Amino acid sequence: xxxxxxxxxxxxxxxxxxxxxxxxxxxxxxxxxxxxxxxxxxxxxxxxxxxxxxxxxxxxxxxxxxxxxxxxxxxxxxxxxxxxxxxxxxxxxxxxxxxxxxxxxxxxxxxx
Amino acid sequence: xxxxxxxxxxxxxxxxxxxxxxxxxxxxxxxxxxxxxxxxxxxxxxxxxxxxxxxxxxxxxxxxxxxxxxxxxxxxxxxxxxxxxxxxxxxxxxxxxxxxxxxxxxxxxxxxx
Numbered sequence: 324x325x326x327x328x329x330x331x332x333x334x335x336x337x338x339x340x341x342x343x344x345x346x347x348x349x350x351x352x353x354x355x356x357x358x359x360x361x362x363x364x365x366x367x368x369x370x371x372x373x374x375x376x377x378x379x380x381x382x383x384x385x386x387x388x389x390x391x392x393x394x395x396x397x398x399x400x401x402x403x404x405x406x407x408x409x410x411x412x413x414x415x416x417x418x419x420x421x422x423x424x425x426x427x428x429x430x431x432x433x434x435x
Numbered sequence: 436x437x438x439x440x441x442x443x444x445x446x447x448x449x450x451x452x453x454x455x456x457x458x459x460x461x462x463x464x465x466x467x468x469x470x471x472x473x474x475x476x477x478x479x480x481x482x483x484x485x486x487x488x489x490x491x492x493x494x495x496x497x498x499x500x501x502x503x504x505x506x507x508x509x510x511x512x513x514x515x516x517x518x519x520x521x522x523x524x525x526x527x528x529x530x531x532x533x534x535x536x537x538x539x540x541x542x543x544x545x546x547x548x
Contacts, residue, residue: 365439422480427475
């Protein structure tokens with residue numbers, strides 16, 4: 324069954340604005356990952372945050388994790404047209420199995 | 436250097452045919468995966484191999500058969516193709532199962548007519 328749910332399903336902003344996407348999950352996790360998928364391409368890993376971390380930064384990306392609420396957010400600051408893509412959160416299934424479960428994704432459009 | 440490559444990129448075929456998709460990774464990873472992404476962009480794992488051994492086999496029709504000749508290759512063979520098999524199929528690899536980052540191939544868009 325699906326583990327992560329991204330919110331919103333679609334987001335349209337202007338270049339230079341910030342974009343925030345949220346992910347909720349159902350079971351305990353030891354990490355949560357965010358991926359980006361450009362149209363017609365494979366997924367690209369952006370960032371991994373472990374369950375004992377609350378916040379992580381990578382360039383213009385900021386990820387937070389709240390394990391008490393079982394939620395994570397991805398913030399893209401000073402967005403660019405090239406950030407237009409779908410963004411997915413993914414979590415390993417419980418028990419440390421080898422399976423990553425992906426949410427349905429947030430489709431971000433950054434208008435120039 | 437392409438880390439995870441898939442062939443073909445596009446595959447158009449008739450119902451009932453048998454087809455294969457090939458995947459190769461040059462990252463030295465131990466684990467490889469096949470995912471199916473449907474028209475609603477929902478990405479679901481199908482199979483996972485670790486060092487040529489099948490470790491995940493989701494509820495996938497047995498018309499789908501993965502084959503791993505070595506740990507750098509994971510091919511997907513599909514028998515008796517059906518309309519509902521139309522999707523984009525992604526291969527991925529990771530060093531460790533579960534926690535580690537997965538690296539995805541560019542995808543194979545399969546269209547069954």
